[in-house]
Amino acid sequence: MTPTVTAVATNRGVSLKGVTRVFGTGDAAVHALKGIDLEIGSGELVVVIGPSGSGKTTLCNIIGGIDAATDGTVQVAGEDIEGRNPGTLDTFRRDHVGFIFQFFNLIPTLTARENVEVIVEMTGKGDKAHVPDLLKSVDLGDKMDNFPAQLSGGQQQRVAVARALATDPDILLADEPTGALDLPTGRQILGLLQDLHREGRTVIIVTHNVSVAQIADRVITVVDGKIESSTVNDNPADAADVTW
């Protein structure tokens, strides 16, 4: 039986009811999510863990509006997003969600500053004047004009964090944010996410690395498309103390 976690969904919260996601049809149909009920409170730092193919990334993508549920209702930051057309989903993501990916996905021909500015420019949200501050906040004040090829993996991921913050999102979705990083660098990134959580943002981290769960307010374990457990962590660890 899937446990249901109850929390008050505010405008930075997430509420999923009976969410399923099926890829393919007929004999080839893969049920990635099987009736997920999930509530994430505003300002929570949630770590979703699970083995490979468990559906955790699909869950993250549906919350972020880059994938659509086959069935069920999805409410994020106070907006119902199931069944929306791509145009309004763009607007939803612009207004509420910031993504951080495992492989950074920086544009190699743009400098660190430009990688952040381009999001402001393309979405029309945010302020280019604040971009240097964002980069300073992730400790890249002296690397703003460097190209991705001139940055280390950790620095690139910090640019990705700054990029995710460019539109001042309510919710940060980080899919394996430390997956391509070594331990010290991974810790730095987790520290950044923890800081953002402390500022009041909802942060959802998807990972297969159980150690990352140490920093969470709550750990949700997904197995075979279902939430197997939801465990509240009364004493989240500081990112600097996490090890793997």
Place this chain on the structure above:
Amino acid sequence: MRATTHKSIRDLKRQWRQVAAVAVTIMLGVMVYVATAGAYQNLSASYQETYDRLAFADYVATGGVPTDVATAATDAGASDAITRLQVDPPMLIEDTKLLGRVVGMPTDAHPTIDDVDVIDGDYFDDGATDQVLLETHAAETFGIGPGDTLQIFGLDGWVTVTVQGVVDTPEYLWPARSRQDIMSDPHSFAVAYAPEDMAEQWFGEGPNQALALMPADASAADGDAVQKAMRDAGATAITPWEDQASNATLSEDLDGFDEMSKAFPAMFLIAAGVASWVLLARRIIQERPIIGTLMASGARRGRVLRHYLGQGIVIGAIGSVLGVALGMLANRAVTTAYTGFVGVPDTVIHNYPWMIAIGLAFGIVVGILGALGPAVTASRTAPAAAMRTAGSSKPPGAWSRMVARLDWLPVSARMALRDIVRSRKRTFATMLGTVLALVLVLTSSGMMTSIVQAVNLQYTEINLEDATVAAQQGAGVGDALADVDGVSAVEPTTLGQVTIVADADSYATLLHGYEPDTTMHGFRSQDGSFIDLPTDGVLIGQAVIDLLDVGVGDSITLSTDAGDTDVTIAGFLDEPIGTSVYTTNDAAATILPETSAEAFALSFDDGVDRDQMRQTITQLDGVVAYQDTRAIISTIDDYLGLFWAFIGIMILLGAILAFAVMYVTMAVNVVERTGELATLRAAGAPVRKVAGAIAVESLLATILAIPLGLWMGAVAAQQFLNTFNNDLFQLDLMWSWWVLPAAALGVLAAALISQIPAARAVKKVDIATVVRERAA
């Protein structure tokens, strides 16, 4: 089936749109080759068939005693030689007076040289005295046929003759009076073949031409020997079949097909090769880890090479097979349309095996060449390096660093500027596609607009008269013309055949005489300025500079039936059509033989009814021929109609070429940058902005290539025009003001249209899947 074959098929199917774009470009190249090379061969064969069947004369000589010249020709190796009379008398056909041509012919049998093909009615009755065979163009123009009558002006006045038959003739497949008169008012020229005895009687003179036919296996040296013998026997001017007015005019077009069959397909095939290269190179970058795995597993380099080469061959084979099939159909259509338009009696349609083989080979070779570079790269992949999926480890270049300083530009614009050098292959392909499309369009349209502008120049700034009139000497026609309502000016002119002789070279042309202060002709010098007609010396078309190796101030001889006159070259003229000699009426009168006719040039008031003018003037007593200059323009417009269609097709093909190449490069661009695009989309950037950023980059490459394309197009167009330049045409590249902007806008439009599929691809990007994968 082998697993690698399965992979190739699936790879090609997965990218079928891009594969189709490359294959279509190859197809068009092969199609244009087969169609134009085939049309060239078939039209040549069609003319040759007619020439052989109707024994088209190899040499036509004038001067001397024609029977002596003919005898000399056969003695020197000609297989046959005959004599005949040719005269250009006034004619009256269906109330229209014109300067026609009467050619003598035996009545008891067809002539053995320059025979005719009776297409309506019959050949002469043996011993006929009042019959003529009317050349088909005149019959069509005037709507007359067997049983109708026309009148010919002879020594004793008008002679009425009956049309016995309508004929095709190898001499007038293109109805040109002379090399200087290849475009004429169709109502001003008609060729009638008359019984030789009667023609001699009507005009009071005997044969004035000797025609020689060479054996089929005659060499150039044999021809030279016969010509020398004919000259030695007294011939002053010899026109070889190549220079005969009709054949020379048609050869111009044939040469055009020949040029097109080389240049135009090459553009498509180069574009296709580069597009194929970009496509396969991208695939190989994507498949580096797979190639690395295969090679780590022991796959041999040759096998990897063949695998990717095979894909290029398949694309080339698909394109070339379709291209050959369509080319064969187009070959038939072009040949049939052309021979029908010109009225060539024999239409030879043949798809030459060598041509098909070359077409197929072209496509496959392009496929191989396009795939060779990427395939070699693939086969040289170091397995360990290939399996390490390194990210963007390439440091930024000077250009990227410089663009970073342009912080006043939007980031998306800076991104586009940097991406120009990010994938040089892709940028090169986009630019090449733009350049080739512009070259194709400008070469085609440049030829067309230059011809139109040349015609305008010739008939609005050089030939200033509205009409010319030939009249009986002393009939007071000049005064009568001046009294006609609508005639604003009348000037006497002179016209006659001359042969320019300079040392050992000669050139047969027309001598025009005008009043010294004429308003009927503009004398355009080589620098484009207009000069006065000199009272001392003659002006000549500039083509003779090379033909006769002469210069200003040189003395030349003008040879006519009246004898030889030495004159000085006072200057050369730059006239687009024809190469004539100009002097004053007074000087012309001393050079040309006395005739019973006089000529006038007329200009009309604005807005006159030209049909009414023709009717009124040709009714005047003493008027024997009338030629409306505007009707010439109309004839040229008709002639150009076929070519406008050709230009339209070429512009369409140019647009397809530009679209196909840009579509492939755009598609590759989207594939290369899927990770970036998905990231932008995940951040909430709308599709239109993301697609717009990609489009800006592609359009930037197109815009950068446009100046180069315009320049290369201009150079190619001039080169193409130069292949037509001779004594018949002197064409300079002239474009209307709108041509270059229109060509540039057309290519930009093709580039814009090619963004539509790319925008769709951006919309379809599976953001969720892509953002989890490392961007390649």
